[in-house]
Amino acid sequence: MTAPTTVSTSPTTSYRLTQFAHGGGCACKIPPGELEDVVRGLVGVPSPELVVGLDDGDDAAAVRLEGDTVVLATADFFTPVVDDPYDWGRIAAANALSDIYAMGGRPIVAVNLLGWPRDVLPADLVREVLRGGLDVAREAGCPVAGGHSIDDPEPKYGMAVTGVADARRLLRNDAARAGQALSLTKPLGLGVLANRHKATGEVFPEAVATMVTLNRDAAAQALDAGIEAATDVTGFGLLGHLYKVARASGVSVVVEAAAVPYLAGARESLAEGYVPGGSRRNLDWVRPHLDAAAGEDELLLLADAQTSGGLLVAGEIPAGVVIGEFVPRGEAVVLVR
Template identity: 45%
Template structure:
């Protein structure tokens, strides 16, 4: 089988983080009447929907543990390995940590795709792990009806630098380090309508590591942080608001967006994950009348390996923006697109 001719997205029913189970269904899955014995050393579990579990090691530092995997979002096997790995490692960065070790998770349809194709996936993963300064140290593989790849990643963090999605404070400004729209573009690719000149935009964004998260973890004025993935900006911002008992007011025009997505929205290039997302949390959004429109379609677009959503003390926004600039964040993304305010009973997020 010629790996140059493989189009991985033809072998899966979903793509990237768009494969994620919707927030509403996940609520049902995670609910349990069985009481769990509390671990006093577990600093972060799944009660706040954070990006990773965190265990206190008793010496001022903590272990961050996470896993993430999905079906192909691009056709090229090497790029699939890079993107899936960057996405998994991002959970450690989103907690303000430093990744230290990765283990691979591979499901492969051995009757449909050759082992040489899987080898390319692993090569892409090793390249991203090397960029993150860690080793792909092993893993587990199974025969699977559709190709699946991801990582289990461990990281370390000084407890004083640990960031969560539930610790934002009133008055914080909101930032997003990557532009929205990769779900729209990858759906256009799967539909065969993506222009050749736009083919590198989404893969480049998705394979970019959120390394800056380790730096942001050391900033006291960064009050909360998470990465934006399959639930879209509105979904992950909702989790931040609910966990912090606040509401968000966001300015749509200031939200970083990939410029070319509008021509694909005109051709109805909307991921199925967008609709599932909206059904889960659309009722929490002010002014939407519970219906998807142009703005909310973009804001609910499922991102794969999306950017970091950061809540920053307003008085320190100028210094924060300088840090973003010094760490190579594109200038168009260095803008606050919203604020966190006192929560009311009406809605969780207001779009203006």
């Protein structure tokens, strides 16, 4: 296990931001089953230009403009996943941009989404949050053009991002086919490490580095390889997002548990009880559709709520690790071996 660093006492990090929120990162999402019940039947104005909408819960909406050009639209925000405001800003921006990359697109503009307890936390902190988001957007070549803020009892930050893509080369969550390999481009364990950080103040630099890494290069590799199906791993965990892909694509998926990579300290943190409530809810949601030889601890790690996780790709790419394969639809949608 990589030794954690201590909490900084600089003016902008002496506040423990994670203590001002009930959850952290994508683990604070509304549970997937509950969310599906809420939005079921809620459809907008029918449009022949809407290429990807609400039907399969894909990563972003896609609307055709002219010819084969589609506009991608997404929004993502969450409560602090780390105490350092600059790092939180970077993580939130990378996470929001990921939805565009997960669809095979290129981000072209973003706007900030901010909730801030202005009478509780100083302005210097929020400035660092926004600076972190701006720096990651710059790395992505995506302008940040304003945004919206509210006075909020809990700090929240993220972005609404617009992108463009080629309709003929979209990465979708309904396009996986039996016989294709399943690849993962970032290690798991972000949820349990974030939960440990919130409880103890320990800092995990490898986890932060993983969360601020853009999924841009992995998406480009998938497009170059002619891959058609992908999604990113965030708050619903690997099992939750895999279930959505398999269900939408009409296939089942086999996960080889021993092949799945984890961040240093993830297993130890699980063993010590640092499991987000969102991870348990993810496993409960998938369990009726699961055939698993693995034990409960392994399944909790596979269902762990990730923040700014990697891509799940139906195929093989240099940035990915093959962790299983898609197979013809059987009685179980997700099989863990």
